[in-house]
Amino acid sequence: MSTNLAFDVPESAPRRALQIVALNGLFDEMDAEGVLRHAVSEVLREDVAIVSSFGADSAVLLHLVSLIDRRLPVYFLETGKHFPETLTYVETLTRHLGLANVRWLRPDPKDVTRFDPRGELWESDPDSCCHIRKTEPLDAEIANFGGWVTGRKRYQTAERGVLPHFELTSDDRIKVNPLAYFSDADVNAYKRAHGLPEHPLFAKGYRSIGCAPCTTVVAEGEDPRAGRWRGLNKKECGIHFDFNGAIAKPVAAVEKTLFKDGKFIADPFRAWAEGDDPAAVRYTHIPLEMFVANRAAVLGNPHPNGLLIRAGDAIEEVAADLGRFASVAVEFPKFSDGRGYTTARLASERYHYAGELRAVGDVLMDQITLMRRCGITAFVVVHPATRKALETGTLVTVNRYYQPIGSAEVPVGTRPFLRKAPETV
Amino acid sequence: MYRYDEFDAAFVQERTAQFTDQVMRRVRGEINEDQFRPLRLMNGLYLQLHAYMFRIAIPYGTLRSKQLRKLAFLARAYDRGYGHFTTRTNIQFNWPRLSDVPKMIEHLNEVEMHSIQTSGNCIRNISTDQFAGAAADEIIDPRPMAEILRQWSSLHPEFSYLPRKFKFAMTGSANDRAAIKFHDIGMKAVTNPAGEIGWEIWVGGGLGRTPMIAKMIRGYVEHENLLAYLESILRVYNRYGRRDNKWKARIKILVHETGIDKLRDEVEAEYAQMKGGVLTLPQAELDRISAYFAEPPFELVNATQIDVVKEKAADAPYGEWLERNIHSHKHPGYVSVTISLKPIGGAPGDCTAEQMEAVAELGERYSFDEIRVTHEQNLVLPHVRIADLRTVYDRLVEAGLASGNAGLITDMITCPGLDFCSLANARSIPIAQAISHKFAAPERQREIGNLKIKISGCINACGHHHVGHIGILGVEKKGTELYQITVGGDATEAAALGDTLGHGFVADEVPAAIERLVEAYIARRETADEPFIEVYRRVGDAPFKEALYGNA
Numbered sequence A: 001m002s003t004n005l006a007f008d009v010p011e012s013a014p015r016r017a018l019q020i021v022a023l024n025g026l027f028d029e030m031d032a033e034g035v036l037r038h039a040v041s042e043v044l045r046e047d048v049a050i051v052s053s054f055g056a057d058s059a060v061l062l063h064l065v066s067l068i069d070r071r072l073p074v075y076f077l078e079t080g081k082h083f084p085e086t087l088t089y090v091e092t093l094t095r096h097l098g099l100a101n102v103r104w105l106r107p108d109p110k111d112v113t114r115f116d117p118r119g120e121l122w123e124s125d126p127d128s129c130c131h132i133r134k135t136e137p138l139d140a141e142i143a144n145f146g147g148w149v150t151g152r153k154r155y156q157t158a159e160r161g162v163l164p165h166f167e168l169t170s171d172d173r174i175k176v177n178p179l180a181y182f183s184d185a186d187v188n189a190y191k192r193a194h195g196l197p198e199h200p201l202f203a204k205g206y207r208s209i210g211c212a213p214c215t216t217v218v219a220e221g222e223d224p225r226a227g228r229w230r231g232l233n234k235k236e237c238g239i240h241f242d243f244n245g246a247i248a249k250p251v252a253a254v255e256k257t258l259f260k261d262g263k264f265i266a267d268p269f270r271a272w273a274e275g276d277d278p279a280a281v282r283y284t285h286i287p288l289e290m291f292v293a294n295r296a297a298v299l300g301n302p303h304p305n306g307l308l309i310r311a312g313d314a315i316e317e318v319a320a321d322l323g324r325f326a327s328v329a330v331e332f333p334k335f336s337d338g339r340g341y342t343t344a345r346l347a348s349e350r351y352h353y354a355g356e357l358r359a360v361g362d363v364l365m366d367q368i369t370l371m372r373r374c375g376i377t378a379f380v381v382v383h384p385a386t387r388k389a390l391e392t393g394t395l396v397t398v399n400r401y402y403q404p405i406g407s408a409e410v411p412v413g414t415r416p417f418l419r420k421a422p423e424t425v
Numbered sequence B: 001m002y003r004y005d006e007f008d009a010a011f012v013q014e015r016t017a018q019f020t021d022q023v024m025r026r027v028r029g030e031i032n033e034d035q036f037r038p039l040r041l042m043n044g045l046y047l048q049l050h051a052y053m054f055r056i057a058i059p060y061g062t063l064r065s066k067q068l069r070k071l072a073f074l075a076r077a078y079d080r081g082y083g084h085f086t087t088r089t090n091i092q093f094n095w096p097r098l099s100d101v102p103k104m105i106e107h108l109n110e111v112e113m114h115s116i117q118t119s120g121n122c123i124r125n126i127s128t129d130q131f132a133g134a135a136a137d138e139i140i141d142p143r144p145m146a147e148i149l150r151q152w153s154s155l156h157p158e159f160s161y162l163p164r165k166f167k168f169a170m171t172g173s174a175n176d177r178a179a180i181k182f183h184d185i186g187m188k189a190v191t192n193p194a195g196e197i198g199w200e201i202w203v204g205g206g207l208g209r210t211p212m213i214a215k216m217i218r219g220y221v222e223h224e225n226l227l228a229y230l231e232s233i234l235r236v237y238n239r240y241g242r243r244d245n246k247w248k249a250r251i252k253i254l255v256h257e258t259g260i261d262k263l264r265d266e267v268e269a270e271y272a273q274m275k276g277g278v279l280t281l282p283q284a285e286l287d288r289i290s291a292y293f294a295e296p297p298f299e300l301v302n303a304t305q306i307d308v309v310k311e312k313a314a315d316a317p318y319g320e321w322l323e324r325n326i327h328s329h330k331h332p333g334y335v336s337v338t339i340s341l342k343p344i345g346g347a348p349g350d351c352t353a354e355q356m357e358a359v360a361e362l363g364e365r366y367s368f369d370e371i372r373v374t375h376e377q378n379l380v381l382p383h384v385r386i387a388d389l390r391t392v393y394d395r396l397v398e399a400g401l402a403s404g405n406a407g408l409i410t411d412m413i414t415c416p417g418l419d420f421c422s423l424a425n426a427r428s429i430p431i432a433q434a435i436s437h438k439f440a441a442p443e444r445q446r447e448i449g450n451l452k453i454k455i456s457g458c459i460n461a462c463g464h465h466h467v468g469h470i471g472i473l474g475v476e477k478k479g480t481e482l483y484q485i486t487v488g489g490d491a492t493e494a495a496a497l498g499d500t501l502g503h504g505f506v507a508d509e510v511p512a513a514i515e516r517l518v519e520a521y522i523a524r525r526e527t528a529d530e531p532f533i534e535v536y537r538r539v540g541d542a543p544f545k546e547a548l549y550g551n552a
């Protein structure tokens, strides 16, 4: 089954999604070789590439490649920011495994000269640094394939807890994750069993190795990837398209304004700016009227994006498309303007939007409980006292609710009819 | 009467803690006045001319004796020994200190009272017929549903920041004593062709600078669907009500600008989605709440005729009080008693701590522990045995509360006006007092009969002047306080807005101008029983205009 994954047939997306999901039942959890073989020979024949960071545990996947087909294209992003040890390791592994098609991708020198002449962009604006050094070079290549193989594993970060063997991405490509079920121990055991060479930095405490400036040593017991973009709301590198490579800011410069899941994190999204291209933006909250006017372009845009619904916007106009967005921002222009509460309830209750629903604008502590009850799960907060209250968990609120809000808050027919006490909040 | 269960108590406790925290943050300067304002307003705290004003909710105007005693305590401990009952059947204290307010709220907690949503752009205290549960003419006691609506609207997360404040009124009787057509939403219990009782819904009434009579939006909503229907209206209003202009933000303007038919369609579309959902009110819940409002254990006594003529002959003030201040009860042998807070020369609606205690005592002993507050700023003992009337009256005389003037010319509604209110253009209480003195003689008041005067100190119309048979509105012209007089308003089921007949009067001229209107009426009535408002409807405004301004 060769795949020519086109954007212009969105109707077929649900069916494809089903087919992909079905593939996930075919293989034993640990049958990485079976998964990769099936992907390469059936699902994505002649239409698949491997992207490897040549990091601490990249050897496992590359070893599998060498078992199946040494001529498979393996991309390595030579960002110009790697540890010298990494570059040596690329050569070591290539030789050791006999890989015949390792392709080094370098940033466009013109971009580097223009945007990062002093090589310090990673510090001031890692968004753009990753963009010119990873996303741009890889995008161009990846466009030629119907899918690619990654070495991602479930255990690596919280977000990957549900990683399957096969995934369909938002831009209708297939991602194959043969090692999805491998644990840290499985990786080490595999490396030992097959006598694979170790990354030179592994012995020095590095576990997840990316570009030098953005990688730190992982503490004992810490999530291996915690060392990458430490402190940033950035868990995935842009090359997986799960995360905008072009967004993280360095630890020092970043302002963590997004309150989500109980803590402040760096906001992966940015606001729409004058002159942005709806077909090409990424991790941007596209204003509703902009989306309505450029619907086809936005739906064809392969990147994760958000939608901004301003007070007064009619959410029903975009009800059917909400699912396309990774985040929906509900604007509260002034805390006293309560239209956003209705918008949020409509999004979550009536249109069953399940992604991140965030409050932006004049977000103050006294309204946060109300917002939460209306389905909002994330808050962009700048007001100092509110930040403090959230950070320290000292938000003083009323946690008993009289009225059933949301489809989940009070099951129909339960008694007493109108109430909800905190035990079940 | 409704009593808090653990849940209600804990809810109010949490809210108190939250508001105390907000007050302390304001005191510490962590929030500025702009940020504090909506928070304190949502807890009934206003910044007035001289001090903070603290308003306490009396849900659907019902009080127990213990609660009224607590209000008396607050009046003594934190105010100047009195409180002021408002046209929303709430009570407000005009002189508390900000730092005392959390303590006052704690005290209120002890007797299951609070100040939640007595102001702010949210759903306010729901008002209803002061004779609910007692009146002979009601088809249903509206209070259980009012309590359900109170709970539903308490800190409603979607409707806490509406374009503007939102007021409900309900009546279970065809004789509208709750002014439902002058509320954002008015509800009247009606019987459908199948003989079931439900609610007729009116929307977009209101006074203020653009007075409007409500329009009927739906003729019948079943109990079980009422919350879903009301939530639909509120949602449409929250989304589309104007927020660009405070003076155009009430739902009446949305009704007016959208048109009732289009608005009805929008509400119906929303209702179609909501109906049958989580807001469906189970009969069991309605029954559970209704049980709190079960009839008290009335004694079986024979209907007793009150012979007013005989009583008058024996004791004129008592007979007159009986004639005016008694309302017929559904249970034989009982009546509802109106306690007038409009003594001659007093400030309408004011009540001293001692008076509150006296009424609390009477309520406890003679009215099954129930007291009501009326939107006309009086108090009511809803269930008094006819046999106890004389005793009750004598106690009221002792307390200075025995004015037999309910519904008469001196039973005026008056807003606080320039003496307290920072928005006022003119004083209103002194005007009421001057009129009260002018018509002090009981014989004169009786000769005039039913006549409602309502006075507001500015266009915000808190004194409901538009719906007074005679309305008085304070305005400011070139630095002087002037009073516009309107004639022909009516807050009942025959809802009407008064007409302005000409230029305003300075304060000193007002009592005489009222006197002339009264004379014009008496001269034209066909029988002594034909009330002012009916004469006005019959003869039109010309004679009244002439009475006010001469034959110009």
Ligand code: SF4
Pocket: A079, A081, A122, A126, A127, A129, A130, A131, A133, A134, A210, A211, A212, A213, A214
């Ligand atoms: S990982 Fe760091 S150095 Fe590498 S491209 Fe991104 S920002 Fe630049």
Ligand code: SF4
Pocket: B415, B416, B417, B418, B421, B422, B423, B424, B425, B426, B456, B457, B458, B459, B460, B461, B462, B463
């Ligand atoms: S009518 Fe005007 S003066 Fe009177 S209380 Fe209301 S706002 Fe104040």
